[in-house]
Amino acid sequence: xxxxxQAPQAKATRALSTAAPATPTPEPLDLLEQFGTTLRIGxxxxxxxxxxxxxxxxxxxxxxxxxxxxxxDGRRQVGEFLLAGDVFGLDELDTHSxxxxxxxETVLRRYPRRMVEALAESRPVLARRLRQLxxxxxxxxxxxxxxxxxxxxxxxxxxxxxxxxxxxxxxxIADHLGLTVETVCRVLAALKREGMIQVSRTGLxxxxxxxxxxxxxxxxx
Amino acid sequence: xxxxxQAPQAKATRALSTAAPATPTPEPLDLLEQFGTTLRIGxxxxxxxxxxxxxxxxxxxxxxxxxxxxxxDGRRQVGEFLLAGDVFGLDELDTHSxxxxxxxETVLRRYPRRMVEALAESRPVLARRLRQLxxxxxxxxxxxxxxxxxxxxxxxxxxxxxxxxxxxxxxxIADHLGLTVETVCRVLAALKREGMIQVSRTGLxxxxxxxxxxxxxxxxx
DNA sequence: CGAGAATTTGAAAGTCGTCAAACGACGTGG
DNA sequence: CCACGTCGTTTGACGACTTTCAAATTCTCG
Numbered sequence: 001x002x003x004x005x006q007a008p009q010a011k012a013t014r015a016l017s018t019a020a021p022a023t024p025t026p027e028p029l030d031l032l033e034q035f036g037t038t039l040r041i042g043x044x045x046x047x048x049x050x051x052x053x054x055x056x057x058x059x060x061x062x063x064x065x066x067x068x069x070x071x072x073d074g075r076r077q078v079g080e081f082l083l084a085g086d087v088f089g090l091d092e093l094d095t096h097s098x099x100x101x102x103x104x105e106t107v108l109r110r111y112p113r114r115m116v117e118a119l120a121e122s123r124p125v126l127a128r129r130l131r132q133l134x135x136x137x138x139x140x141x142x143x144x145x146x147x148x149x150x151x152x153x154x155x156x157x158x159x160x161x162x163x164x165x166x167x168x169x170x171x172x173i174a175d176h177l178g179l180t181v182e183t184v185c186r187v188l189a190a191l192k193r194e195g196m197i198q199v200s201r202t203g204l205x206x207x208x209x210x211x212x213x214x215x216x217x218x219x220x221x
Numbered sequence: 222x223x224x225x226x227q228a229p230q231a232k233a234t235r236a237l238s239t240a241a242p243a244t245p246t247p248e249p250l251d252l253l254e255q256f257g258t259t260l261r262i263g264x265x266x267x268x269x270x271x272x273x274x275x276x277x278x279x280x281x282x283x284x285x286x287x288x289x290x291x292x293x294d295g296r297r298q299v300g301e302f303l304l305a306g307d308v309f310g311l312d313e314l315d316t317h318s319x320x321x322x323x324x325x326e327t328v329l330r331r332y333p334r335r336m337v338e339a340l341a342e343s344r345p346v347l348a349r350r351l352r353q354l355x356x357x358x359x360x361x362x363x364x365x366x367x368x369x370x371x372x373x374x375x376x377x378x379x380x381x382x383x384x385x386x387x388x389x390x391x392x393x394i395a396d397h398l399g400l401t402v403e404t405v406c407r408v409l410a411a412l413k414r415e416g417m418i419q420v421s422r423t424g425l426x427x428x429x430x431x432x433x434x435x436x437x438x439x440x441x442x
Numbered sequence: 443c444g445a446g447a448a449t450t451t452g453a454a455a456g457t458c459g460t461c462a463a464a465c466g467a468c469g470t471g472g
Numbered sequence: 473c474c475a476c477g478t479c480g481t482t483t484g485a486c487g488a489c490t491t492t493c494a495a496a497t498t499c500t501c502g
């Protein structure tokens with residue numbers, strides 16, 4: 001889903017045209033731009049809580065955020081990581097089903113969902129785009145159920161490093177992959193030992209992409 | 222998500238009005254009815270394969286179907302089980318991301334997606350409904366990532382029996398919950414031993430719903 | 443009624459989690 | 473500028489939950 005080489009980048013199917021010289025297909029979400037306001041938020045801050053009324057949706061301008069759910073006993077799930085160009089808060093019914101928090105210092109553009117929904121009523125192209133975004137989100141989530149339900153720790157990490165650089169903590173990664181911090185560390189160390197990757201605390205370089213792809217057991221790509 | 226007491230029933234938020242005496246809110250999907258054809262399919266048959274062009278979508282009239290994905294080495298994932306009233310094949314982009322197979326003998330109503338999409342262009346109420354269905358589907362899938370990533374075997378089975386009767390095999394259940402057949406058997410036996418449920422091969426009765434809810438660690442309900 | 447399949451149960455192994463401690467990076471304050 | 477405390481990361485030892493392998497039992501259906 002991500003095409004990450006060096007710096008944190010947007011998803012391949014990023015949701016708002018940021019700086020394409022001549023957008024081949026116009027981005028319907030750009031219709032919202034006039035209703036947006038810009039926010040800058042320091043690292044590890046909450047943007048909204050789980051259960052909050054879904055009043056706003058957001059586009060990541062720069063930085064990185066995570067979606068989070070907590071169980072009563074403290075078990076934590078990180079749903080996804082979002083990078084520049086990604087949008088969130090659109091695929092909700094009435095309330096946010098995840099909390100969203102910044103991973104790094106982040107610049108966001110915020111839009112009132114009422115405007116989005118209202119505009120979608122009169123602009124079929126926008127309505128279509130909203131559904132398409134929901135379907136892409138759904139498909140990515142389905143891909144993750146396969147990872148969580150059937151893949152080993154090594155396969156999970158291989159899948160992960162193919163998608164992301166590592167601006168996020170080991171704990172975040174663990175809670176995203178259904179593992180523990182310790183397992184994440186051990187597997188990353190093993191991948192490094194075998195020459196597949198090069199890891200620093202907050203960065204990553206892929207050394208053997210093709211073997212990683214095998215390990216990840218990805219059908220697509 | 223399911224309100225199952227005795228016979229396999231539809232999801233609470235079922236997608237087509239089947240026989241409500243006076244539907245309080247008209248169901249936009251009913252607009253498609255004139256384009257539907259009815260199919261009867263024996264048990265354990267494939268309705269469509271993973272990767273097939275998404276030409277049709279379906280509504281379950283009676284019976285039960287499962288969505289399935291396979292990894293190259295044979296590991297299997299059952300995405301969801303669908304009962305009477307549920308629809309599938311709508312939340313796809315161009316191709317089906319899951320195979321769909323019958324669990325029991327099933328009667329389906331089939332609709333050409335071209336008609337659905339075309340009709341959605343002229344009928345905003347239908348377009349809105351399609352997105353809503355996608356969002357409900359997404360939320361249910363997200364709920365499952367928490368189950369698969371963070372819940373124990375017992376918690377998974379508790380969640381499961383609260384949603385479904387058991388017209389499906391232990392293998393199907395295992396592949397749905399990210400477990401093995403043996404673990405499913407053992408946990409079901411334990412739940413029975415402790416008086417939480419009553420199990421026959423293809424049926425189920427809940428004896429202690431409130432304890433099961435605790436076990437399931439559900440935030441909602 | 444009999445054969446094959448699904449379910450169930452048992453024993454052993456393995457992967458990953460838990461607990462604990464050492465290490466290292468970073469930021470603050472002296 | 474360096475000392476120090478804190479927090480995240482890493483590594484080790486151990487343990488447990490789940491899987492694997494195997495076999496017995498039960499059910500289904502021809």
